[in-house]
Amino acid sequence: MANATKQNFDPTLPVNMIDLTCQQVDSIYQYMLTKGMPEIMWTVDIQKFYWEEIRDAHKNGKKLIAFGGPVPVAVLRAFDCVPFFLDTIPTRIASMEDLCGRFIDETEKYAPTSMCAIDKAQLGCAIKGEFGVEFDAFVHATLACDSARIAYPIMERLFDCPCYTFDLPFRHDTKGIQYVADQIDPFTKWMEELTGLKWDAERQAKIREINEESNKAYSLLIELGNLRKKTPCVLPGRMLVLNEIIAPLAGVSAVTEMLQTQLEMGNMLIDMGMTATRCPEERYRVCLMQNMLWSNTGIMDWMEKTYGAVTVMDGFGYQDGIIFDDLDNWERVKFQMAQGFLFVPMIHGATGPTDYWLKVIDKMYEEFNVNVSIFMGHVGCKHTWASGKIVTDYIQEKYGIPTLYVDVDAIDPRYKSNDELRAQIGEYMESVVGAERF
Amino acid sequence: MSYEKLFETNISGESAKAWKTSGKKAVGYVCCHVPTEILLAADVMPVRLRATNCVDSSNAEAWMSSFSCSYARSILQYLMNGTYDLDGLVQSDGCMMATRILDNWEHIAKKDGKKQFIHQVGAPRITNEATIGYYKTELQELADKLGEFSGTKVTDDGLKAAVIKTNEARDLIAQLYELRKEAKVSGTEALRIMLASCDMAIDEYNSALKEFLADAGSREPIEARARLMVIGSALDNPEYIKVIEEKGGLVVTDSLCFGSKAFGENLVVDDEDVIGSIAKYYLTRNTCPRALDNRPAIHKEIVDACKEFNIKGVIYEKMQNCECWGGEAFYLEPALKAIGIPMLQVEREEQMANVGQLAVRAEAFIEMIEL
Ligand code: SF4
Ligand code: SF4
Numbered sequence: 001m002a003n004a005t006k007q008n009f010d011p012t013l014p015v016n017m018i019d020l021t022c023q024q025v026d027s028i029y030q031y032m033l034t035k036g037m038p039e040i041m042w043t044v045d046i047q048k049f050y051w052e053e054i055r056d057a058h059k060n061g062k063k064l065i066a067f068g069g070p071v072p073v074a075v076l077r078a079f080d081c082v083p084f085f086l087d088t089i090p091t092r093i094a095s096m097e098d099l100c101g102r103f104i105d106e107t108e109k110y111a112p113t114s115m116c117a118i119d120k121a122q123l124g125c126a127i128k129g130e131f132g133v134e135f136d137a138f139v140h141a142t143l144a145c146d147s148a149r150i151a152y153p154i155m156e157r158l159f160d161c162p163c164y165t166f167d168l169p170f171r172h173d174t175k176g177i178q179y180v181a182d183q184i185d186p187f188t189k190w191m192e193e194l195t196g197l198k199w200d201a202e203r204q205a206k207i208r209e210i211n212e213e214s215n216k217a218y219s220l221l222i223e224l225g226n227l228r229k230k231t232p233c234v235l236p237g238r239m240l241v242l243n244e245i246i247a248p249l250a251g252v253s254a255v256t257e258m259l260q261t262q263l264e265m266g267n268m269l270i271d272m273g274m275t276a277t278r279c280p281e282e283r284y285r286v287c288l289m290q291n292m293l294w295s296n297t298g299i300m301d302w303m304e305k306t307y308g309a310v311t312v313m314d315g316f317g318y319q320d321g322i323i324f325d326d327l328d329n330w331e332r333v334k335f336q337m338a339q340g341f342l343f344v345p346m347i348h349g350a351t352g353p354t355d356y357w358l359k360v361i362d363k364m365y366e367e368f369n370v371n372v373s374i375f376m377g378h379v380g381c382k383h384t385w386a387s388g389k390i391v392t393d394y395i396q397e398k399y400g401i402p403t404l405y406v407d408v409d410a411i412d413p414r415y416k417s418n419d420e421l422r423a424q425i426g427e428y429m430e431s432v433v434g435a436e437r438f
Numbered sequence: 439m440s441y442e443k444l445f446e447t448n449i450s451g452e453s454a455k456a457w458k459t460s461g462k463k464a465v466g467y468v469c470c471h472v473p474t475e476i477l478l479a480a481d482v483m484p485v486r487l488r489a490t491n492c493v494d495s496s497n498a499e500a501w502m503s504s505f506s507c508s509y510a511r512s513i514l515q516y517l518m519n520g521t522y523d524l525d526g527l528v529q530s531d532g533c534m535m536a537t538r539i540l541d542n543w544e545h546i547a548k549k550d551g552k553k554q555f556i557h558q559v560g561a562p563r564i565t566n567e568a569t570i571g572y573y574k575t576e577l578q579e580l581a582d583k584l585g586e587f588s589g590t591k592v593t594d595d596g597l598k599a600a601v602i603k604t605n606e607a608r609d610l611i612a613q614l615y616e617l618r619k620e621a622k623v624s625g626t627e628a629l630r631i632m633l634a635s636c637d638m639a640i641d642e643y644n645s646a647l648k649e650f651l652a653d654a655g656s657r658e659p660i661e662a663r664a665r666l667m668v669i670g671s672a673l674d675n676p677e678y679i680k681v682i683e684e685k686g687g688l689v690v691t692d693s694l695c696f697g698s699k700a701f702g703e704n705l706v707v708d709d710e711d712v713i714g715s716i717a718k719y720y721l722t723r724n725t726c727p728r729a730l731d732n733r734p735a736i737h738k739e740i741v742d743a744c745k746e747f748n749i750k751g752v753i754y755e756k757m758q759n760c761e762c763w764g765g766e767a768f769y770l771e772p773a774l775k776a777i778g779i780p781m782l783q784v785e786r787e788e789q790m791a792n793v794g795q796l797a798v799r800a801e802a803f804i805e806m807i808e809l
Contacts, residue, residue, distance in 0.1 A: 110765065110767050110768040111764055111765040111767075111768070112756060112758070112759075112760075112761065112764040112765070112785075114505070114758060114759045114761065114764070115761055115764060115765070116761075140730075142562070142563035142564060142729075142730050145534065146533050146534050146535070146760075146761035146762050146764075147761045149533075149563075149727065149728065149730060149761060149762060149765075150761055150764055150765030151765070152730055153727075153730055153731075153733045154765065154768050154769070157769065165564050165730055165731065167562045167563055167564050167569050167572075169560045169562070169572070170531040170537065170558060170560045171558070171560050175575075176560070179572050182568065183568070186568075353541060353558070354538075354541040354545075355541075377503075377505075379505055382503070382505045382506055382507075382534065382535065382759055382761075383534030383535065383537070383538055385502070385503035385505045385506065386501075386502040386503060386505075386506045386510075386534070386535065386538035386541075386542070387538060387541060387542075388503055389500060389501045389502075389503075389542075390501070390541065390542065390545050407505075
């Protein structure tokens, strides 16, 4: 298909995913260096930092902990471990047809094709034993998502390392949050055993430091959100995708710096009366539900260029973030951490009652001045689809905006071609929204 | 009283209607993690929702999309089209498809101005002291709310009385499985009987089942080419088993949530903590792979059942879009292979559109086992 890229690897030989990814990121980095593109180097710096930290964890004497779903990453870092968010493998390879196919097809030998490709890709990589790194532990959560229920128990056995599971409740109220918060202390005990380090004053000071840094990052993310509320939106839709890297890196200065640079760039563009989007003129403000289309982020560029339709926010991926309001009060910190777990709308957190999404929708549609609504439904995420009509009816009734439903695979580029997707969106833009092409 | 009603698979709503005429409430529930004892103790008739014989779920599909499990959306269809005319819905988050029945029904009922008791019970997906404790609080909340709704407060005595009745049903079903072991009851009949428990009042069900068992004991064993076990997604259609049995298989046991998994061992009550005993019972039994820590135990139970029931082959049916039951082959198939038992994997939908294909595959499988 047109938008998918091929990678240089020998499909007949085992792949080392971490090494391969580090090489790919490095070659982009080198290319940008030689081309002299200092104003966007920060978009690659953060990826370089993330992947090389994983690759070098053992070399640097640190334990490498694979994780899935919302788990207390700050606790992992406080115990001097390197967290590896397994979802970043599928999201990283989403546009690479051959790598994606390699892992997804492997999983489909044992599991249904209907399973979410985020889980299929990481499980396939695990079955083939091709992460290229050994894990010292695997920490995950019982997600709402049924696909993860296939993947995690199998991966637990394949990784053959100590595992810890957080139980996430369906309810998203105080009781549910407290239930999750109460699981954090037992987890620190488990981490003590795993690492041989004590949950003592030193470690607690460390987590305070991490959370303080995380506060900075999430404050910046909120400011970036505020920036996107302005008309015209100065930041392109694809930047939303990059910001999702905050999940494994909140509390690390590299991500704070990346967000800071992004904010400075946005403010500078405003001062200069310019935008970083691809459109000559912003005509439409799009809210894209539900998942990010990692397999074709270029579609957002195309919408900008063709119709002046800028994705100002991605509905179910909306990240409000948690700002710890009392860093010295551990009970409060745990509660807020738990809140963070339950209120990450997607990235495996798409749990809980549909009602919660309606609140997110209100935030999106009221504050971001949205006038085009697209439910770009990831086929694997069936429970989100099963809420689709409630959500889109609500948007129609309250905001008077009809929503386009389009089925995509957020990870597997083979599901729908770029041309097909463009045709679907184009028809909607032209016949329902009444948009004209530039 | 005759036991004919045990074999009626259509959802008539007759028992619920009779129950309601006496001014009492009847409430639907989906999934095995809603303890019926609590509903019974509140003097509410529990109706386990199923989608048997639903031929068209297109209205529900508009709400849940074509990517949903057709069993779940057919239940929503039955709620929407009035096949079920109940006072409410209690749901646990067994899987997300089942869970979304509640979200959608709550929304639709509100829109249609239909007054419903709607309650969600959170059932943890790992089992330890802390999660059982949490589940207990969820059950207590259900008990309190149901008591308010029905006007009959849920008490320890009420719960204990309900447990006596549900344990009686469990004992009777255990006897039914003994008859299955002796090949005196077919898999089709057994599933019909177990489905009847979904919408019959428990006293009526227990007496009918007792009568049936008394008669069935004197039957001659059924001749069959292969003794089979069926495992997998929610299966509420006896016709499915019938297709397999018409090809010479005899389904003598199962790992199904409308089958053996819905009943299980007796619930033992600790007088000091009645609701806690119910929580522990329901969370520790391995009903389905909805949890993250029960796979090895479920697989072991399947392997053990194969030995106990002298099984020659396992049919693993997976509902399309059912991720909950979708990924068991990876470890289960080798475990069955180790004891010499082959497994046939078949995809299916609630609406039995591919009967011919099932028949062909079942026949080929049975032939292979016979050799
Ligand atoms: S996209 Fe949906 S189905 Fe896929 S992993 Fe996330 S929550 Fe689960
Ligand atoms: S058949 Fe599977 S997906 Fe459907 S309700 Fe049951 S467990 Fe859920």
